[in-house]
Amino acid sequence: MYRAHFRCIAGCPGEHPLDEPLYRCPACGDLLEVAHDVAALRDRSAAAWMKLFDDRYKRTTWPYGSAVWGKKEWVCPSVRDDQVVSMDEGGTNLFWAERFGRAIGLDDLWVKQCGNSHTGSFKDLGMTVLVSVVRQMISDGRTVRAVGCASTGDTSASLAAYAAAAGIPAVVLLPRGKVTTAQLVQPLAHGALVLALDTDFDGCMAIIQRLAAEEGIYLANSMNPLRLEGQKTVAVEMVQQFDWQVPDWVIIPGGNLGNVSALGAGFDLMEALGITTKRPRICVAQAEAANPLYRAFVNGFDTFAPIKAEETLASAIRIGNPVSVEKAIRVLKNYDGVVEQASEAELSDAAARADRTGMFNCPHTGVALAALCKLVARGTIARGERVVVVSTANGLKFTDFKVRYHEQALAGIDARHANRPVQLANDYDQVRRALDAIRP
Numbered sequence: 001m002y003r004a005h006f007r008c009i010a011g012c013p014g015e016h017p018l019d020e021p022l023y024r025c026p027a028c029g030d031l032l033e034v035a036h037d038v039a040a041l042r043d044r045s046a047a048a049w050m051k052l053f054d055d056r057y058k059r060t061t062w063p064y065g066s067a068v069w070g071k072k073e074w075v076c077p078s079v080r081d082d083q084v085v086s087m088d089e090g091g092t093n094l095f096w097a098e099r100f101g102r103a104i105g106l107d108d109l110w111v112k113q114c115g116n117s118h119t120g121s122f123k124d125l126g127m128t129v130l131v132s133v134v135r136q137m138i139s140d141g142r143t144v145r146a147v148g149c150a151s152t153g154d155t156s157a158s159l160a161a162y163a164a165a166a167g168i169p170a171v172v173l174l175p176r177g178k179v180t181t182a183q184l185v186q187p188l189a190h191g192a193l194v195l196a197l198d199t200d201f202d203g204c205m206a207i208i209q210r211l212a213a214e215e216g217i218y219l220a221n222s223m224n225p226l227r228l229e230g231q232k233t234v235a236v237e238m239v240q241q242f243d244w245q246v247p248d249w250v251i252i253p254g255g256n257l258g259n260v261s262a263l264g265a266g267f268d269l270m271e272a273l274g275i276t277t278k279r280p281r282i283c284v285a286q287a288e289a290a291n292p293l294y295r296a297f298v299n300g301f302d303t304f305a306p307i308k309a310e311e312t313l314a315s316a317i318r319i320g321n322p323v324s325v326e327k328a329i330r331v332l333k334n335y336d337g338v339v340e341q342a343s344e345a346e347l348s349d350a351a352a353r354a355d356r357t358g359m360f361n362c363p364h365t366g367v368a369l370a371a372l373c374k375l376v377a378r379g380t381i382a383r384g385e386r387v388v389v390v391s392t393a394n395g396l397k398f399t400d401f402k403v404r405y406h407e408q409a410l411a412g413i414d415a416r417h418a419n420r421p422v423q424l425a426n427d428y429d430q431v432r433r434a435l436d437a438i439r440p
């Protein structure tokens with residue numbers, strides 16, 4: 001009874017089925033988006049949707065215990081339950097960052113821990129949807145040679161895991177030497193064909209698009225809007241976790257800009273169905289070394305120009321030519337949005353300060369926290385406002401970054417919060433004297 005289809009974001013006529021391997025509008029070449037039959041979704045009241053989602057949240061009835069599939073009617077209603085490839089996505093901790101918030105002048109700061117997920121990043125939210133659609137396509141008799149993606153590390157880890165769970169071959173293209181050890185070992189462990197190319201992410205992206213057009217590889221990057229349908233549940237879930245109240249601000253790190261586009265789509269749908277009336281303001285946080293959206297924002301979004309992304313510790317957002325830039329700018333305009341940037345020193349410092357308050361953040365979350373500090377210092381965000389920072393990956397995938405920080409080995413960075421192990425002999429008195437370092 002509920003339906004969704006692909007349509008062109010530039011408004012070309014035509015509806016395309018979700019099980020078609022189609023990544024751009026056949027008429028104009030622009031991106032596609034998933035459009036839901038909102039009129040059909042209005043058959044349930046806002047209160048009924050909220051109750052349904054609350055009843056399913058983190059329970060065991062397949063597949064609704066996954067916080068993505070618990071909202072299945074809003075995500076991808078055509079997937080049959082027995083085709084869902086799920087590893088229990090979403091339902092992640094919304095952490096009240098009390099000490100960090102107070103330290104920077106906020107009383108109501110929350111961090112949505114999307115990295116507490118099967119493969120350690122928010123990418124699982126979208127990948128479960130995409131791989132489920134592919135599994136159903138194969139079951140319906142279509143031929144898919146493999147699923148494939150270009151990746152700065154987390155997309156390939158997620159794709160490889162879901163493809164392995166479904167028994168579908170996967171091929172991933174990585175920029176050689178530019179992903180972390182954990183990110184490299186994940187697709188290897190899951191048996192994906194891992195191609196490490198002597199280029200950057202944008203170079204890998206160009207090649208995978210051609211493989212999708214010419215070699216029967218099903219494209220799993222976020223230009224495939226099926227990913228965004230799963231990722232948009234993060235907006236619904238954070239509102240649900242606040243008992244259906246909308247926060248004042250959401251801050252999200254952005255690279256290819258699919259995630260902020262998805263965030264906006266989630267808030268759009270809640271408003272369309274009467275669940276919410278208020279809109280949050282949205283901030284996209286970029287690394288200064290890879291900041292094409294920030295540059296466009298400073299110019300009032302009059303023009304957008306891709307750049308060559310430079311090296312950054314926030315390796316998953318090292319993207320100079322973001323695929324979803326048009327969608328992202330549309331979201332920022334609708335959500336009174338801003339774009340902020342963080343230097344390498346600022347992102348490292350913010351991540352380390354947050355770790356000192358019990359978080360364990362990836363460098364991208366560091367970018368978002370550094371952006372937050374700037375917005376608070378400037379008075380754009382006021383003390384009493386409710387702010388959610390979207391933490392995109394688990395810090396355990398970025399231990400190289402943390403180890404080098406605490407060893408004072410990050411070039412050009414004064415690691416003010418570095419903490420080194422104290423090397424001691426097997427001697428009680430030495431150990432007892434070392435306790436003098438404890439400060440109340």
Ligand SMILES: *Cc1c(COP(=O)(O)O)cnc(C)c1O
Nearest residue numbers: 154254255256257258259392393
């Ligand atoms: C993919 C990724 C991002 C960026 O998301 P986009 O949709 O590309 O903007 C940010 N942080 C982490 C950890 C990621 O893996």
Ligand SMILES: [Zn+2]
Nearest residue numbers: 008012025028
């Ligand atoms: Zn079009």
